[in-house]
Amino acid sequence: xxxxxxxxxxxxxxxxxxxxxTRANACVNCLTCVQVCPHxxxxxxxxxxxxxxxxxxxxxxxxNKDCYCVDQCPSRALRVTLNPVYDVxxxxxxxxxxxxxxxxxxxxxxxxxxxxxxxxxxxGGGFDRIELILPxxxxxxxxxxxxxxxxxxxxxxxxxxxxxIGLPFYGGGxxxxxxxxxxxxxxxxxxxxxESLVCTGEGGFPEELIPYQDHVITQVATGLFGVREDTxxxxxxxxxxxxxxxxxxxxxxxLGDKVTPAVARMREAVAGNSLFSPFPFHSVYSIxxxxxxxxxxxxxNPRALVSVKVSTPNDVDMVAVGSYYAGAHVIHxxxxxxxxxxxxxIAKKNIAMPIEYAIPKVHRFLTQEGVRDKITxxxxxxxxxxxxxxxxxxLGADGVVIGTADMVALECLRCHNCESGRGCPRGIATTDxxxxxMLDEDWGTQRLINLFSCWRDQLxxxxxxxxxxxxxxxxxxxxxxxxLDYEPSSEEQ
Amino acid sequence: MPGKYHIEAxxxxxxxxxxxRVSLIDxxxxxxxxxxxxxxxxxxxxxKDRQIDPVSLADTADMLCxxxxxxxxxxxxxxxxxxxxxxxxxxxxEYWTPAILTQLYNQAETGxxxxxxxxxxxxxxxxxxxxxxxxxxxxxxPTRDGIHGRExxxxxxxxxxxxxxxxxxxxxxxxxxxxSFVEIPAPFILTMPEDRLVxxxxxxxxxxxAADLGTLFLNSxxxxxxxxxxxxxxxxxxxxxxxxxxxxxxYERFKVVEIDYWPGLERWLNVFRKVNRHTVISVxxxxxxxxxxxxxxxxxxxxxxxxxxxxxxxxGLGFESNSQDAPVLIDLIREAHFHLVDLNIRDxxxxxxxxxxxxxxxxxxxxxxxxxxxxxxxxxxxxxxxxVCRDCLVQKACPVEIESSPVNWAxxxxxxxxxxxxxxxxxxxxxxxxxxxxxxxxxVGRVMFFDRLEEESFGPIFGRRKDGKK
Numbered sequence: 001x002x003x004x005x006x007x008x009x010x011x012x013x014x015x016x017x018x019x020x021x022t023r024a025n026a027c028v029n030c031l032t033c034v035q036v037c038p039h040x041x042x043x044x045x046x047x048x049x050x051x052x053x054x055x056x057x058x059x060x061x062x063x064n065k066d067c068y069c070v071d072q073c074p075s076r077a078l079r080v081t082l083n084p085v086y087d088v089x090x091x092x093x094x095x096x097x098x099x100x101x102x103x104x105x106x107x108x109x110x111x112x113x114x115x116x117x118x119x120x121x122x123x124g125g126g127f128d129r130i131e132l133i134l135p136x137x138x139x140x141x142x143x144x145x146x147x148x149x150x151x152x153x154x155x156x157x158x159x160x161x162x163x164x165i166g167l168p169f170y171g172g173g174x175x176x177x178x179x180x181x182x183x184x185x186x187x188x189x190x191x192x193x194x195e196s197l198v199c200t201g202e203g204g205f206p207e208e209l210i211p212y213q214d215h216v217i218t219q220v221a222t223g224l225f226g227v228r229e230d231t232x233x234x235x236x237x238x239x240x241x242x243x244x245x246x247x248x249x250x251x252x253x254x255l256g257d258k259v260t261p262a263v264a265r266m267r268e269a270v271a272g273n274s275l276f277s278p279f280p281f282h283s284v285y286s287i288x289x290x291x292x293x294x295x296x297x298x299x300x301n302p303r304a305l306v307s308v309k310v311s312t313p314n315d316v317d318m319v320a321v322g323s324y325y326a327g328a329h330v331i332h333x334x335x336x337x338x339x340x341x342x343x344x345x346i347a348k349k350n351i352a353m354p355i356e357y358a359i360p361k362v363h364r365f366l367t368q369e370g371v372r373d374k375i376t377x378x379x380x381x382x383x384x385x386x387x388x389x390x391x392x393x394x395l396g397a398d399g400v401v402i403g404t405a406d407m408v409a410l411e412c413l414r415c416h417n418c419e420s421g422r423g424c425p426r427g428i429a430t431t432d433x434x435x436x437x438m439l440d441e442d443w444g445t446q447r448l449i450n451l452f453s454c455w456r457d458q459l460x461x462x463x464x465x466x467x468x469x470x471x472x473x474x475x476x477x478x479x480x481x482x483x484l485d486y487e488p489s490s491e492e493q
Numbered sequence: 494m495p496g497k498y499h500i501e502a503x504x505x506x507x508x509x510x511x512x513x514r515v516s517l518i519d520x521x522x523x524x525x526x527x528x529x530x531x532x533x534x535x536x537x538x539x540x541k542d543r544q545i546d547p548v549s550l551a552d553t554a555d556m557l558c559x560x561x562x563x564x565x566x567x568x569x570x571x572x573x574x575x576x577x578x579x580x581x582x583x584x585x586x587e588y589w590t591p592a593i594l595t596q597l598y599n600q601a602e603t604g605x606x607x608x609x610x611x612x613x614x615x616x617x618x619x620x621x622x623x624x625x626x627x628x629x630x631x632x633x634x635p636t637r638d639g640i641h642g643r644e645x646x647x648x649x650x651x652x653x654x655x656x657x658x659x660x661x662x663x664x665x666x667x668x669x670x671x672x673s674f675v676e677i678p679a680p681f682i683l684t685m686p687e688d689r690l691v692x693x694x695x696x697x698x699x700x701x702x703a704a705d706l707g708t709l710f711l712n713s714x715x716x717x718x719x720x721x722x723x724x725x726x727x728x729x730x731x732x733x734x735x736x737x738x739x740x741x742x743x744y745e746r747f748k749v750v751e752i753d754y755w756p757g758l759e760r761w762l763n764v765f766r767k768v769n770r771h772t773v774i775s776v777x778x779x780x781x782x783x784x785x786x787x788x789x790x791x792x793x794x795x796x797x798x799x800x801x802x803x804x805x806x807x808x809g810l811g812f813e814s815n816s817q818d819a820p821v822l823i824d825l826i827r828e829a830h831f832h833l834v835d836l837n838i839r840d841x842x843x844x845x846x847x848x849x850x851x852x853x854x855x856x857x858x859x860x861x862x863x864x865x866x867x868x869x870x871x872x873x874x875x876x877x878x879x880x881v882c883r884d885c886l887v888q889k890a891c892p893v894e895i896e897s898s899p900v901n902w903a904x905x906x907x908x909x910x911x912x913x914x915x916x917x918x919x920x921x922x923x924x925x926x927x928x929x930x931x932x933x934x935x936x937v938g939r940v941m942f943f944d945r946l947e948e949e950s951f952g953p954i955f956g957r958r959k960d961g962k963k
Contacts, residue, residue, distance in 0.1 A: 012566035051571070084576035085565060088515045091614035125617025242631050246612060249629035249924025279923070280631070313629045314941060336626065339612045345596070346606070346917045348613040350854050351924050352629050353941050357950040364953075382612070395954075404612055415560045418610025425536040425561035429610065435536065478954040486955035 003193035005109040005453050008446045010055070010411065011438075017054035018100060018116065020083040021069075027077040033069040039114070042069060054083065055100070058114040092123045093337065094404070094414055098384055102451065106409035109450035111458065119387040126337075126356035127388050129484045132462060139464045147460045148470040151399045153237065153376050154305050154329050161303050163236050165399075166195030167456055168471045169389055172334075172380055172403035173219045173241065173309075175203025176226075177254050177263040177275075178341050178418070179429045180436040186444030187406055188212040193445075194452050199239055199401075202252060202277055204266035205231040217307065220297065222251060223277030225267040232300045239307040239332065240293065242280065245381035246339020248311035248352040252277035253342070258423055260431045291326035298327065305329040307378070311351075312336060312358040317365035324366070324375045332401060333358050335381025340403045340429070342419030355381040356395065363396025363476055386458035396476045409451040410444050497645050498678045500706060500912030502604020505905040509878050509893045510549045510556060511598050512581040514591070517554050518574040531567035540564075588806040589871070589881040593851050597910065601876035604909035606853075606916050621807050621821035621849075622858050624943035630926035646922050648915060648930045650680040650866050652709075652749055652843050653773040653797035673771050674797065674843075675748045677708045679915050680866040680930050681856060682729065683907065684711040684847065686805070686874050690885035692896040698903035699873070700724035705908050711751060711868055714738075731777065741768040751800060754778035754787065759794035766795045773797040775845065780825040781811035785832040792833070792842045800845040801829055805871055807849025822849055823862050823942075830863020830935050839935075851875075853917035863935040869911075876910040877903055 009015070021041060029049050033042035041057045043050050059080055062068040070078045089096035101118030105111065111118055121128050153163045171187045178201065185208060191198040192215040199217040200209070204226020209216055213234045220227050221241040232238055243249055254263075254275040264271040284290050294306050307330035308323040310316065320331045335355020339348065359379050366372040379392045380401035392400050408414070410428050417423075423430030427438030459471065468474060482488070532540035539557045546553055555578065564573045584591040596607050618624050653674025660668045683703050685691050696712055703710035704724040714730040726748075733753040741764070744750050752758065754776050762774060775798035776791050778784060788799060804810055808819040820828075826846060833839040846859055847868035856867050875881065878893040885891050922930060925939050933939065947958065 010566070012563075013569055014566045014571050016562065016566065051569075084518065084574055085562075087577050088560075088575045092616050093612070093614055123615070123617040124619075128617065243629065249926075250920055310631050311629055313631060314938070315631075319631050337613045337617075340610070342608050342610040344606050344608050344917065344920055346852075346854050347920060347924070348609075349615060350627050350858075351921065353626050353946060354617065357946045360950045360954060407611070412611070413560075413562060414611045414614070415562075416609040416611050416614075417559050417561070419608060422536070425559065425563060481954070483951060483955040485958055485960065486951070487957045487959055489956060 002453070003449050005450055006446055007109075008107055008443055008450060010103065010107065011440070011443060012411075013051075015053070015055040015103070016085055016089065016100065016413070017057065017083050018086045018096070018114070019054060019057040019059035020081050021052040021054050021057055022079045022081070023049070023052060024077045024079070026075045027073075028075050030074060032072055032074060033078060036067050036072045037069050038067050055104070056114070061115060089413065091414065093121050093382065094384060094408070095122045099408060099413060102384075102405060102408045103411065105454040106447035106451045109453045109457075111454060119385055121384060123337075125485075126354050127382070127391050130356070130391050131482050131484060132387060132390055132394070133480055133482050134462060134465050137465050139461050143464045144457075144460045146469060147463045148472075149456055149459055149463075151376070151471065153307075155374050155376055156329060160305055160329070161236055163305055164195075165197055167452060168393060168399040168459065169383075169402050169452075169455075170196045170217075170399070171198030171406060172340070172401040173199035173201035173217070173239065174340055174403065174429075175201030175219075175252075175254075176206050176266055177203040177258055177260075177431060180424075180427060180431060180439060181206055181208060181262075182436060182439045182441050182444065183407075183410065183428050184209060185441050186410065186439070186448055188216060189441075189445040190448030190452065191215055193449050194456075196452075197237060200226070200231075202226070202241065203254075203263065205234075206266065210234070219309075221277055222279060222281050223267075223275065225269070225275070225277065229300060232297060232304075235301070235304060237305045237307055237330070238297050238301065239309055239330075240297075240328075241309045242284075243311035243334070243352075244309070244339060245311055245334035245336050245352065245355070246341065247343035247347040248313070248334075248336060249279055250344070250347055250351075251279035255342070255419060257421055258419075258431050260433075263431055287322040287326055290322065294327045307332050309334055312353045312355060312381070314353075316353075316358050317362050320362045320366060320375075320377070321369050321371070324369075324371050328375065330376045330378055331362070332378040332380065333362060333397075334401075335379070338381030338383070338403060340407055340418070355379050355383075355392070359392055359395040359397050360478070367476075386455040389455065390459060390462050390474065391481060393471065393474045394477050394480045396478075398472070398475055405451065406448060409447045410439065411447075498648060498707075498915075500604070500679075500908060500915055502909045502912045503905055504604075505602060505902055505909055507598055507602050507878060508898075508902070510546055510551055511595055511878075512551075512578055512584065512591075513555045513558065514578060514581045515555070515558070515560060515575050516578040517552060517558060518576055519554075520572045520574075523570050523572055525570050527569065531564040531573070534567070535564060536561060585881040586806075588849065589851055589875070594875055594879075594881065597851075597872060597875040598878055600913035601878075601906040601910045604912045606913050606920070618943045621823055622852075622855050625823060625858055625861075626941045626946075627854075627857060627861065627921050627925065628939045628941060629924040646919050646928050646930075648679045648918060648922075649676055650843075650931060651676050652682075652775070652845065652866065654792075654795065654841050654843075657837075657841060670766070670770055670795075673773050675709070675773055677866065679706065679708060679911065679918070680860060681911065681914070682709040682711055682845070682866065682868050683873060683911075684868045684870050686870040688886060689871070689874055689879070690891055690896050694900050695877075695896070695898060695903060697724075698898065698900045699907065700728060701900070701904045702907035702911070703727040705904065706911050708911075709749060729775070741765055744772055745769050747772055749773040749775055749798065751775040751777050751798075754791075759790055762791075762794040762796065775800050777802065779803075779810040780820070780822075780829075781809060782813075785828060788829065788832060788842075789836050789838070792836075792838050796842060798843045798845050799829070800847065800868065801825070803846070803848035805849055807851075807855075822846065822855075822859060826859055826862040826864050827937065834935070853914040854921070856914060857918055857921045857933070858940065860930060860933045861936055861940045863937075865931075865934055872910065873907055876906045 097117040101116040202221035256274040308328040309332040336352040379397040418429040422432040709729040777800040807822040812819040
């Protein structure tokens, strides 16, 4: 059952855009532009021309065509220019094009048509230098219907639930406190609508999430904030967070400003005091201790699955195998370039390896150990697009976890101020009572539903082109990939 | 347990406006005079008391703006926009980037480590230091709490020679010169950049900062008499063949002296060591072609510290294929380190490196490649807001008047930067599960190199890289 798609425009009057359309006072309200523009940039309300929708503009691609409003305007009142904001937006990993196209997908559930690079970023390595080798083939709607994007998370025959999610991705942990309750609800509803999951992060399980509990993962991290018998018992999967990609080996830190009374109550702590989640688990110094941990959770919740979230050190392959033998159903690798919360810049850039290296390393090692088909391998940390998802799976993951892309769908523009003072100026990553009102839950939920729909649609399109019936067939199919910095293989030549 | 080494940071505000990456475009013409203007709703109060800064003639809004774009997106007549600030882009060079410089200014101002939300923003990898990552340990190493915890991580390092074994005479007395080395509490010493504007005030500030930090200040011998009595104990004079004092005994009051290399220096070292048994000798030589051949004999002659220097971009000096293609520090340091390991004398000498150390991560990465400590130079000038514009090299006035920095202000800025870097070093060590920086030295297994990761992970999938790397 696919959730309904509805257009959800930006919550701001002026969506950010690559091109800027300016209408001078010479406009005589003849509405010619409304008729010529095929992209809906120009529009009227009751016969009166309105502010142009810059974000839909295809810019100079229309030049010399009949649809070019600038040439068609009888009073020469229109001008199309590059928006100076376009130069300022984004960074090497999340380029302006990626931000704008993710907003477009969240708004319309379709890929942008206006030449925005929506597939990949500009970091010069990893996913940004890997391409999908897609046969040139038309995709029929009837073929798409037959493709499955479901992912089975429990591959052990251990009598626990056979949890299957409708998408090959689920929502990464963001705690109550680091993000607004509204943000959590948007995600919980959107992932529920797609029969997928979302993780609570380490900040407790707000009661408002209970209606979605069959689609929630309770995180158990080193600070054990909000971990109680009932929060473990009510969910289908529990995630042990050993480390996270953005700050591997450093633990978590919620600054005092963000510890409001509500957050403090949830975490059983004192408002206004900084909260540390230490590193590592002080009860786990060996793989046996780790197993004891997993057994403990399994005892408390006899039906749930256990996921183990680790970062990507040199020995990540050993860690993954160890987790399998300790009884985990899911091994979740969090690469170093992702993350949504605040972290020291030195850690974000340097500690642990990028996920692109870790996936094939672990996939290969689990295969050699003969346990690859008994455990689900999930990757995260810097996956921004449907193309990234396909690349990660082709490299050897079963599925992925998404964090930042969700935030971007909610109109995060990566200003990097999540941690300071009152928090997110867009009401996403904040607990400030005033700022959090900026986010409307229905609006956000639908934006996420749209984004997921668009990603799924793209994934299905790839699978049809490769002649695959299910996303599970793509796992480890590195022959579907090419790396632009490597000599082309003999077939490609 | 010994006391925890702690660097006391104090707010020491920038003297000059730091150009922001982005500037505001604010067309006031066409304003609709809304009852509540988007400017009034600014979360950061950017527009409150907005003015043109009288010194720099820049908009104060550009300094305060945190780029949330609420005003840009909210103004009904679209009168506010943003653009790239050319002044920002012109700062520094391709190595000392505007982002690195502004981060250094902030650290020197506050002493705090740079923290931000929403993941990493930079390139996947790059040349030199950017082609390596540091390791972390997931669960299996003993307890450690990094900077927040009960167990201290030691960042102490020794400068000087350590004999591999002791030998005794038949009466039980020592049959060798006693080992002389100096312990510094963090693996860095302070020095001046070689080719930048300097002033007596700056020497004094560095000497005092070295004393505050418990480390050494390496300064040319001509200026060595400056500084307070307390600071004098932290001076490390730099000598060359032409500037030696006639009485070598007079150097005894320094813990370490540095001498520029000249061919045949070994003979002089022997003389020096006979006269002066306690002072550690550091020999300064560039990472230039064939440098490894010089190392063995120098250690043999009793050199305690090999100070190997690179250019400001962390590249070797005097290589034919100049600058851009010259070898990078991470390769040069490993070459020096493993050469000494092969000669079985690695522990008898300390490797100090300098040049191109621009970020805290460079300290950790240099050490992992095989250095014992680094000498901070241009980064310290950046702590004083140096724009790395090179105007001082052509005798033009410094845009931030670095020569007139007040001594106490400069001193605190150095201390703040050192404190921020020290804390970042602790983060990296904590993540690795190391409780001593000494153990990181040459531990190339605790770091991951781009070439190796590509070969291991991607080699079996994609074959050979076009650039010839395996």
